[in-house]
Amino acid sequence: AQSVTQPDIHITVSEGASLELRCNYSYGATPYLFWYVQSPGQGLQLLLKYFSGDTLVQGIKGFEAEFKRSQSSFNLRKPSVHWSDAAEYFCAVGAESGGSNYKLTFGKGTLLTVNP
Amino acid sequence: DGGITQSPKYLFRKEGQNVTLSCEQNLNHDAMYWYRQDPGQGLRLIYYSQIVNDFQKGDIAEGYSVSREKKESFPLTVTSAQKNPTAFYLCASSINGYTDTQYFGPGTRLTVL
Numbered sequence A: 001a002q003s004v005t006q007p008d009i010h011i012t013v014s015e016g017a018s019l020e021l022r023c024n025y026s027y028g029a030t031p032y033l034f035w036y037v038q039s040p041g042q043g044l045q046l047l048l049k050y051f052s053g054d055t056l057v058q059g060i061k062g063f064e065a066e067f068k069r070s071q072s073s074f075n076l077r078k079p080s081v082h083w084s085d086a087a088e089y090f091c092a093v094g095a096e097s098g099g100s101n102y103k104l105t106f107g108k109g110t111l112l113t114v115n116p
Numbered sequence B: 001d002g003g004i005t006q007s008p009k010y011l012f013r014k015e016g017q018n019v020t021l022s023c024e025q026n027l028n029h030d031a032m033y034w035y036r037q038d039p040g041q042g043l044r045l046i047y048y049s050q051i052v053n054d055f056q057k058g059d060i061a062e063g064y065s066v067s068r069e070k071k072e073s074f075p076l077t078v079t080s081a082q083k084n085p086t087a088f089y090l091c092a093s094s095i096n097g098y099t100d101t102q103y104f105g106p107g108t109r110l111t112v113l
Helices: none
Strands: A003-005 A010-014 A019-021 A024-026 A032-038 A044-050 A056-058 A064-068 A073-078 A087-094 A104-106 A110-115 B004-007 B010-013 B019-025 B031-037 B043-051 B054-057 B064-066 B076-078 B087-094 B108-112
Touching: A003 A087, A003 A104, A010 A019, A019 A110, A024 A073, A032 A064, A032 A073, A044 A056, A044 A064, A044 A073, A073 A087, A104 B043, B004 B087, B010 B019, B019 B031, B019 B087, B019 B108, B043 B064, B076 B087
Parallel strands: A010 A110, B010 B108
Antiparallel strands: A003 A024, A019 A073, A032 A044, A032 A087, A056 A064, A064 A073, A087 A104, A087 A110, B004 B019, B019 B076, B031 B043, B031 B087, B043 B054, B064 B076, B087 B108
């Protein structure tokens, strides 16, 4: 079965600084990879996804992520963080599991705080 | 506008009572999902449904039940058998399986007193 690790529980950055959120996955083949964002008390919104092709994926709100097969990683980046980016970020893996093609496995999330 | 609605946003119940959370979507998606979110735990799958009149247990189905009588509706019942029901519950839908983006509702926060 697949698994997802987000090593950083909480990250604090200053507004305007660059950001990188880490995500490592475990799966025998190349899975489908997603990054979602959640504002407090709200649902999740998709930032970007990777299925195949170019390993650098562009998403909404100026975010990008890079798939590195050799490192089993799918790290999320943003060159300059805005105060409105403060939220919780979840990495997710989609792959066939237990005969089901419908399950996503989520990481435990990284909470981002942005200092003015 | 197309989307997913969950109601109510906040729900309070006494211990031992069953409670049903509503989830409706007008995206014409076949698949629907229920997740439970606890602080520091990420999202855990409770139940999912691939098509009307069919649903499957997720990773933490004990103490929960669902139905899927209509394509647009996927209500979740939290029964008295669920030992720790206080949590944030999220409903989602997708066109098909894990290759498709899941779209999430705003969530229902259930507090059992």
